[in-house]
Amino acid sequence: MELNDERSLDLDQKLNTVFAGRVVRKDLTSMIKQGANVPVYVLEYLLGMYAATNDEESIREGVDRVKKILAENFVRPDEAEKIKSRIREIGQYSIIDKVTVTLNPKIDTYEAEFSNLGLKGVPISPNYVKEYDKLLAGGIWCMLKMDYFFDEEARNMNPFSISSLQPIQMPNMDLNEIFEGRRSFTKEEWIDVLIRSTGMEPTHLEERVKWHLLLRLVPLVENNYNLCELGPRGTGKSHVYKELSPNSILVSGGQTTVANLFYNMSTKKVGLVGLWDVVAFDEVAGIQFKDKDGIQIMKDYMASGSFARGKEEKTASASMVFIGNINQSLDSLIKTSHLFAPFPDAMANDTAFFDRMHYYLPGWEIPKMRPEFFTNQYGFIVDYMAEYFREMRKRSFADAIDRYFKLGNNLNQRDVIAVRKTVSGLIKLLYPNGEYTREDVEEVLKYALEGRRRVKEQLKKIGGMEFYDVHFSYIDRETLNEEYVSVPEQGGGKLIPEGMGKPGHVYTVGHGDSGMIGVYKLENQVVSGTGKFEKSGVASHRGARESLDTAFRYFTANAKSISGTISTKTKDYLMHISDLQGIGLTSELAIAELVGLCSGALERSVQESLVVLGNMTVGGTIAKVEEFANVLQVCVDAGAKKVLIPAVSVVDLQTVPSDLLIKIQPIFYSDPTDAVFKALGVS
The missing domain is CATH 3.30.230.10 (Ribosomal Protein S5; domain 2)
Structure with missing residues (x-):
């Protein structure tokens, strides 16, 4: 463990040197997080402003400053009336809250709603709405200056108004900083940096688990990537999509509508898929569409990144993530059913829906979160990382395989697309500057093939011979060697045991x-x-x-x-x-x-x-x-x-x-x- 500690210190120093001001000590986040119910990216934005250093004295001062800001300006729901009163008495006051905007067509005005403050109908300048269109879908955490002016003449006017609004997000991002900085780290170090940036401590995790945690990030860097992760409770499945990026939204299980998710015919507005980089569905068992054609539209979108509503076809780039719990043992699920069984009945036997999944992440291989799995070392400010991920969505490494390998003949067109997307996403994370070797690509390719084969194995169970080709392989262009990739859970556990049975x-x-x-x-x-x-x-x-x-x-x-x-x-x-x-x-x-x-x-x-x-x-x-x-x-x-x-x-x-x-x-x-x-x- 001492060796790991030394390695961690070296990595901390390197991070602070190469990415000065872009990193933060992750235990500071968790320490303050316990006292304030704000997303990690909000906290780290503030810590990045005041405590992005490795000087202990400056860190202490910065943390105190952040605590003070949160204590004075962060709106707790139970103190909403107190804050409203303060705005009224002082006339102007700064707050941190989540703001959602709607258009009131009756009076042709945009109106803001405050998540914790509980205010509705507060007029907001159209300029903010134009600049930050996510205010209109799901809302954004912001630092705001609130004014209060009560006019007796205009009794219908809301006395609260917004004099300035600043989203809590990185204002700009220079990707070259990442490309250049990446050269200073080995592959193993870079993996550790990324995992620490999500708040986890890689030295306590097996190599395979690290890859699973990286794969959770692929939907954030890859457009139109469909990921499914089912596993036990308490393994942090939804954490990435809820806390780590202001560009992803977690839709809690339950009913949703085509208008909310895709396109609202009456308002002519694109839904969540057009406004977020990732739409994650928590608790897949509860997914329900009020519209009969909901699942069909979702299938179209997952296959092509477009959907037809009314007379026109709309395109969007949001990735779809399906998260859920497996409540029975893996063995019994494999023997008696299939690994997509937790999905609702409307989807559970729909092979066309599951065939659009690019990867099935085996959530049962990720350990339940324990205190030692959370890191005290340095990682990127999550908002900085989120912007790096967002910029990488404009690039593609889907052809990275072709220089060294070709895919076996059991992969159909959907399989090939899935594998290429996974490879592209992982390379964006691990080798963003495009500097990688044959061995690097092979490692990523094997992992990509395994996750798609897991999807195919389940399709074979549900749909029979149509999905028979599951023996995935890749061929080395130089040696022409063919390597087959299997999935671990397909081993043992056969229903018919070997050896002679009893008479009868x-x-x-x-x-x-x-x-x-x-x-x-x-x-x-x-x-x-x-x-x-x-x-x-x-x-x-x-x-x-x-x-x-x-x-x-x-x-x-x-x-x-x-x-x-x-x-x-x-x-x-x-x-x-x-x-x-x-x-x-x-x-x-x-x-x-x-x-x-x-x-x-x-x-x-x-x-x-x-x-x-x-x-x-x-x-x-x-x-x-x-x-x-x-x-x-x-x-x-x-x-x-x-x-x-x-x-x-x-x-x-x-x-x-x-x-x-x-x-x-x-x-x-x-x-x-x-x-x-x-x-x-x-x-």
């Missing part, structure tokens, strides 16, 4: 009532009795019960032709079914249950890692497997190595991609008895 246990895959394809486990037990068949786990599912009864009737009628040792009169057959993915039971169980009954009766296990497909009538007529390629895909995803397939489905083999077929051993059967012998490995 068999797995099958079929269509649930919802149309989704699920994996089911049938467990059969044979005990002394009188020939009864008892089923559990089927509840009131009529189709499943009928399919199981069909299997038992066929079994009792044909047991002797399968084996003379099977007794159907002196044994009871107990069966339990498990719906392994929680999608609802299937009616396609007859062949699998026949195999399970024979396996239990003969005390012989079915072949290892086998899935039995198919359904039949009481007479033994075998049905074709519907959506054959999709069903095989589910078998492979569940961990099957062998699949027992009805011969009538041979014609559908041509619909199955070759790289899926090579992952399983298909075994074909011609009739129910043939299925039993082949499943039990009896030649």
Whole structure:
């Protein structure tokens, strides 16, 4: 740890030398933040004015000054009346508050509303509105001089007025300062600087977590970037978009409208996407559009950065960020559903919506915030950083890959766009001056491919074969080596374990009532009795019960032709079914249950890692497997190595991609008895 402390001191000195006046000690921010409910960028704007130095004495004086300003001028909601009274008594008074402006068309005047002061209808000069149009959407934190003049003659006039207004933002930004300054830092140092600037302490974080924290910043530097981050509570998902930039807005979960988000037809004003660099949705589970076409317009916008309202098409550059909580364990979500499950029902099975996500950030890999994760070292004043990010939106490094690599053939056009955008965003953050090596690009490219593949893996679960191509790779232009990129959570945790199961246990895959394809486990037990068949786990599912009864009737009628040792009169057959993915039971169980009954009766296990497909009538007529390629895909995803397939489905083999077929051993059967012998490995 001492080594880390030394490194931190060196980095602090370097930052103060190279970016003098642009950095601030982050513990000062958190120290004052606890006493004042203002965004970080407001605090650091003030700290940057009065305490941007590494001289302890000056820092102390600066902090006292900032505290004094906040104590005297920052409006606390509970003291609003006191401040109003002060403005009235003195005649003019400076305040810090969040100001939102609306146009009152009845009297053709712009009127300001004060968030904490609670004042409405205060006239404001059109000049401020023209210069700072964000006053009209969501509001801006400002330092204001307020005047008070009560005119008895004009009783309808608001006595409060604004004599000067200064947004709490950097007035200007010279990008060359960043380009030149970046040369003084190694890649590792620069990553630490960026992470410290967000208030986190990188020396306590794993390398992979640092990359995740950097990716949260990509929507701020990249136009029209769509990011999804779902994970546990308390990992700081919304902090970046709420506190760190005056250019992003956090829309808390709940209802929203097309007019608010995109375009208001009556006022002819563009909504949030036209006024902010990032629109972040907190708590995705609560997203609801009052308008029927809301999700469709959002999909259009996420795909093209434009949307049609009325007669014209509007374009905007805001990135969209979707943040939400995963409340169940990751393992159970991967096994029973998909990683987009927390989205509301209107979106949850909409593959077209999720296909527009450029990156899925694995929020479960970011640790919950603890005191030691917050930094006491120097970082950029967040407002300075926010302006650097904003300026970088005008540039692009989307072609950075092309000099050294090309993308594999499993990536379609949407995948390519997503990967290029992520690469461009990360290079803007890490190498803003465009000075990077082959290794630098490869590192960024691997990380970009992983996040898009995570999106694709979930699309495959929701949408089946249409999204089959998930084996993402990149090819080195010099060596022509192809490297494949995987996602960590796709490892282990298979539904069908390796090795031999117990006699009577068999797995099958079929269509649930919802149309989704699920994996089911049938467990059969044979005990002394009188020939009864008892089923559990089927509840009131009529189709499943009928399919199981069909299997038992066929079994009792044909047991002797399968084996003379099977007794159907002196044994009871107990069966339990498990719906392994929680999608609802299937009616396609007859062949699998026949195999399970024979396996239990003969005390012989079915072949290892086998899935039995198919359904039949009481007479033994075998049905074709519907959506054959999709069903095989589910078998492979569940961990099957062998699949027992009805011969009538041979014609559908041509619909199955070759790289899926090579992952399983298909075994074909011609009739129910043939299925039993082949499943039990009896030649």
